[in-house]
Amino acid sequence: MGSFLIISCNSNKNFSSENIEKLTSDTIHISNPDLEYEVVIFDAGFTSWFNSFARPKNFYTQSFLEARNRIWIMEWNNRFRNPLRYGNIYDMPIEYDNTINYGYHVNYMIYNYLVYFQMTNKQQLGGFQARI
Template sequence: MKTILYTVLVLVLVLACTSNKTLTSNPQPEKPIAQNDTVRIVNDSLEYEVIIIDAGFTSWLAGRAYPRNYYSQAYLEGKNRPWVFEWNIRARNPSVYGDLYLLPIDYNPGINYGYEVNYLLYNYLVYFQNKYNQRLGGRVPDR
């Protein structure tokens, strides 16, 4: 299950790299991703790893997201399940939904990923929906 949310990393990385760029005759060298632009969680006993790389997510998480333990784990799981389900539908149909959803998220509702994974996944999905003006279903907090 190491790839559970590893696909989120790849997706976010690709989204961050495919932003609107214009080609110039004298391109500037790319700056490496700053350490504070990366959110990483590893749990070897459950064999999962979550890595979210998005230039704006870390600052959004620190400044606009509700603090940890504001929501219960059951609430977060209840939001993550349908949002991930819809995300995966869109990832599997790029001709209909475009290239925002490059990879499906391997999220199994039967596995207890713990509070931190569900918290970060929930907040990333809120951030993504607000940033890209997407709706994965239901009401999305506007923060």
Template sequence: MKKKNIFANLLVVAAFGMSTITFSGCGSTKEALSISEEEKMAFAVEEDEPVTISNEDVEYEITIIDPGFFTWLNSVARPPGYYSQTFLENRNILMVLEWNQRVLQPNRFNPDLYLMQIDYQRGIDYGYDVNYQLYNYFIFFQRKYNQRLGPFVPRI
């Protein structure tokens, strides 16, 4: 079996195995978000460690390279275990659908933000870590770039 790979460059570039993964986003946030000083510092980071997670059981890997995400994940995000896997999967499905719609509309949505589709499918158990990282990337992305990837306000 071939190793599945999700790779995010600047924002997110992803591929699960042979298929591509798309993250989708709705319109920009309508209400002002309360951004802490700690979060502003993470958003201002210009160089950061990539975040890579993998699951040998399902043979996939995710790498997210977006300056500030590593710092944000380790200083601002809720800790692992805070959310249930079901919660994360349900939110990720919604946000992936919205992201993918935006990738397909480069004249309407910034193609520098929405680089490529993500093949994240309901019914596949990607594991807690992948769902946790993906969900938190979506929250980070929405807050940093003032976007809305679904019906929920991106709160921490």
């Protein structure tokens, strides 16, 4: 089962965006020591899914990604705290502070992972269905 974790502090820097990104590893590690955050995604199927289905960068606005991520992460963490009700597929909480600007790239990767997770596991984390 895949999972990911965010550890964060302050971030006000946006990443430059390239329209086409291909992943090459089953472990995705995004970090920037200057901004003191880290995103790690461990999931054997995510790389293939991302390379096949993810919309190009800048397809969505950062505010759209942040809005979806906030709702989905809040529900993810709720399910993590209630394993008897939701099972053990939510194997770790996601630390995501709504007051921090993680930038486009981080939100883009989180969004895509959450879409992948919901579609692969037939889950719905928010009031709307994940779609590509």
